[in-house]
Structures are given as C-alpha cells and as structure tokens.
Amino acid sequence: MGTRTLVVCAACIVLAGCAGNGEGLDENGRPVEEGGGGSGVLTADFASIQANVFTPICTGCHTGAAAPLGLRLDEGVSYALLVNAPSTEVPGLLRVAPGDPSSSYLIQKLEGTAQVGARMPLGGAPLPQETIAVIRQWIAEGAQSSPQSTFPTSLRAAWPMQGAVLDGLSSIVVTADAEIDTTVLTAGTLVLMRSGGDGVLGSEDDIEVPAEIELRSLSPTVFAIRARAGEWPADVYALQISGGGPLAVTDLRAVAIDGDADGIPGGDYVLTFEVEESR
Ligand code: HEC
Structure with missing residues (x-):
C-alpha cells in the first residue's frame, strides 16, 4: 500500500515537472524517453517537435498511404506536408503558415478551435498548453526546418x-x-x-x-x-x-x-x- 502511494506520487512529480518545463509527452501523457533523435526536452525547432510530439503522439494515425487527409507526420515527410501546405479540411488555411501561428491550421487543430473535425490528437488528451506554445513559437520564428547534411541529395x-x-x-x-x-x-x-x-x-x-x-x-x-x-x-x-x-x-x-x-x-x-x- 505504502509502495503504491509512493509510485503514484512519483508519477505526479514527473508529470508536474513536465508541464512546467515543456518536455514532450508520449501517448500516455508521460514524458518522452530519450531516443529516436529527441533530446527529451521540447524546444522550438523542427527536429525537437518531430521527435517529441509528431513521432510519439501523431504517427499512430498520421502515417502511411492511408494517413488521414493525406497528412503524414513521420520524420522525413512531415515538414513537406505541413509548411505552406493547404489544409484539406479548410483549404483557405495553410497547415503551417510561417510567421503566423494563429492562422496555421495545425495550431487550430491542436487548440481545438478549428472549424472542421475534432481536436488533435484525436481521441487523446489535448497537448499541454506549454507544448502548443513551443510549436507556436517555432511557427512565429518562421517555421524553419532543422539543418541536415546529406550527400548526395535525394x-x-x-x-x-x-x-x-x-x-x-x-x-x-x-x-x-x-x-x-x-x-x-x-x-x-x-x-x-x-x-x-x-x-x-x-x-x-x-x-x-x-x-x-x-x-x-x-x-x-x-x-x-x-x-x-x-x-x-x-x-x-x-x-x-x-x-x-x-x-x-x-x-x-x-x-x-x-x-x-x-x-x-x-x-x-x-x-x-x-x-x-x-x-
Ligand atoms: C487517433 C488517430 C489520430 C491521432 C492520434 C491524430 N490525428 Fe490528426 N487527424 C485524424 C483524423 C481522422 C483527422 C480528420 C478528421 C478530423 O479532423 O477530425 C485528422 C486531421 C488532422 C489535421 C487536419 C489536416 C488538414 O489538412 O485539414 C491536422 C492538422 C492533424 N490531424 C494534426 C494532428 C497532430 C499534430 C496530431 C498529434 C498531436 C494528430 N493529428 C493526432 C486522426 C488522428
């Protein structure tokens, strides 16, 4: 009994720490473990958002040839399908409009203010406000990709x-x-x-x-x-x-x-x- 209480409390502390410092959460609301290219700490750059949000939380659905509305959020293709790409649900809006988080459909879907469909992640806990704030900041700062060094270019x-x-x-x-x-x-x-x-x-x-x-x-x-x-x-x-x-x-x-x-x-x-x- 005592041990059980302790475990529950430890989880509370981890979660509280998470909400406070903007770390990524997995689909169960737990902080994302190291690995998959993520540092475990969410920062306002694309690689970090990919590793801490899109890969662990969104690719359960947004992947493969049957990805909802043609939006794949896997590493390597998510940037191409988000930045300056029109939304399927509201074609007058871009999924990510560099410099303009509030009119970016991605943000509207994460904040639950979109005109069409459900809040994302569908059926899951909404992302913490801190996490959405980091994604907003990335968009406000121009929605740059993270530099890659590949040769040759494919x-x-x-x-x-x-x-x-x-x-x-x-x-x-x-x-x-x-x-x-x-x-x-x-x-x-x-x-x-x-x-x-x-x-x-x-x-x-x-x-x-x-x-x-x-x-x-x-x-x-x-x-x-x-x-x-x-x-x-x-x-x-x-x-x-x-x-x-x-x-x-x-x-x-x-x-x-x-x-x-x-x-x-x-x-x-x-x-x-x-x-x-x-x-
Ligand atoms: C359980 C499956 C599921 C998960 C998980 C999920 N989505 Fe979705 N997503 C959908 C479905 C289905 C739709 C279309 C219906 C709707 O909008 O409600 C959609 C639509 C969207 C759209 C609208 C695309 C457009 O072009 O109009 C965006 C943006 C989006 N999702 C982003 C995300 C993000 C970001 C995550 C992770 C934080 C996420 N989704 C997690 C199933 C999912």
Whole structure:
C-alpha cells in the first residue's frame, strides 16, 4: 500500500515537472524517453517537435498511404506536408503558415478551435498548453526546418506514397532532403505521364499531363505538382524527375541529385501511383 502511494506520487512529480518545463509527452501523457533523435526536452525547432510530439503522439494515425487527409507526420515527410501546405479540411488555411501561428491550421487543430473535425490528437488528451506554445513559437520564428547534411541529395514523395492507389488527389508533394537548384525544375526535367487508360506506362498511348509546379519551401526544397486542369482522371501515373543526361536537377553545388537513391549522384527519380474512379 505504502509502495503504491509512493509510485503514484512519483508519477505526479514527473508529470508536474513536465508541464512546467515543456518536455514532450508520449501517448500516455508521460514524458518522452530519450531516443529516436529527441533530446527529451521540447524546444522550438523542427527536429525537437518531430521527435517529441509528431513521432510519439501523431504517427499512430498520421502515417502511411492511408494517413488521414493525406497528412503524414513521420520524420522525413512531415515538414513537406505541413509548411505552406493547404489544409484539406479548410483549404483557405495553410497547415503551417510561417510567421503566423494563429492562422496555421495545425495550431487550430491542436487548440481545438478549428472549424472542421475534432481536436488533435484525436481521441487523446489535448497537448499541454506549454507544448502548443513551443510549436507556436517555432511557427512565429518562421517555421524553419532543422539543418541536415546529406550527400548526395535525394528526392522523396511526401504524398502520394510510391505505388499508392488513391480515390483522389489534389497535388503531388515532393521533398528533397536538402536545398536543390529550383531553376531547372521546369522545362524538361520534370515530366508527368499517365497510361492513357490501359494501365501500362511506357506504351505509345501514354498521355503527358500538363502540370504546374508550386514551390513550398527552399531548404529543404519542397514543391507541389498540380495537374493544370485541376483534375486527375482515373489512371496509372508516373512522375519522372531527371537526375542525369543533358538536363539534370542538381544541388546548390551543381552536383546532380541522387534520383534513384543508390547513394551516388545521378539517376532519375520515378514515382508511380494510381488514381481510382472515386466511389
Ligand atoms: C487517433 C488517430 C489520430 C491521432 C492520434 C491524430 N490525428 Fe490528426 N487527424 C485524424 C483524423 C481522422 C483527422 C480528420 C478528421 C478530423 O479532423 O477530425 C485528422 C486531421 C488532422 C489535421 C487536419 C489536416 C488538414 O489538412 O485539414 C491536422 C492538422 C492533424 N490531424 C494534426 C494532428 C497532430 C499534430 C496530431 C498529434 C498531436 C494528430 N493529428 C493526432 C486522426 C488522428
């Protein structure tokens, strides 16, 4: 009995300490353990928010090809899907509007003031006010990413995932893991094709899909690709970004991206996915 009381009190102290100094909490409301890149102390930088909030609390749902509203919050793609990315529920708001926490949909969802849907984390205890304050501060200070040193630079689709089958799509979101030279992203280095209805890419009836590129972040470079018609007819699609040949996308030192992710600069990045007739 005495031991039990002691244990309960120890937990109280840990929790109180947590609320006071802004440490991250796991899904059970306990302070986050060391590991996974987090220091255990939540600070107003993206790596810390990822390690102490998104990874332990949000990725129970916001991960994989079925992530709610296409919002994956896993490390490596969360930044691309948050910063300057429109909300699905309230398309007039950005999920994270750098410099403007109050009109960032992420904050509204965490504070429970959003016009649509539930407070996040869905079905769980709201984040402590101190934790939300740290995320607000990160946004107020410009919502910078945490510096990474990767070589060579590779690309990753934040949405949709490689090979995904989707009901619908608003845009493809691609992130590099560092800054790339965006001036060559247009004119020939990026091609979006669809199979023309037979499901077979690389055949004569393939159709090029006119696309628009919208730059969302410079470092790391994040861009969204929209079909110019605003429509994605049901079909099999391939996005190809050139990492070789006469015209390649390069990093800031003019070294070609590692498109095929083999660890060596060069090679094309190819993303294939399928849009189904929406039911
Ligand atoms: C139990 C599953 C679950 C958990 C955990 C969860 N979410 Fe969600 N999230 C959802 C669902 C489902 C929706 C869509 C329905 C709604 O908004 O109520 C959603 C919607 C959102 C949206 C709106 C996206 C948009 O584009 O409009 C944001 C932002 C969000 N969640 C952030 C978070 C954050 C940050 C966390 C962690 C603190 C989190 N969620 C934890 C299930 C979850």
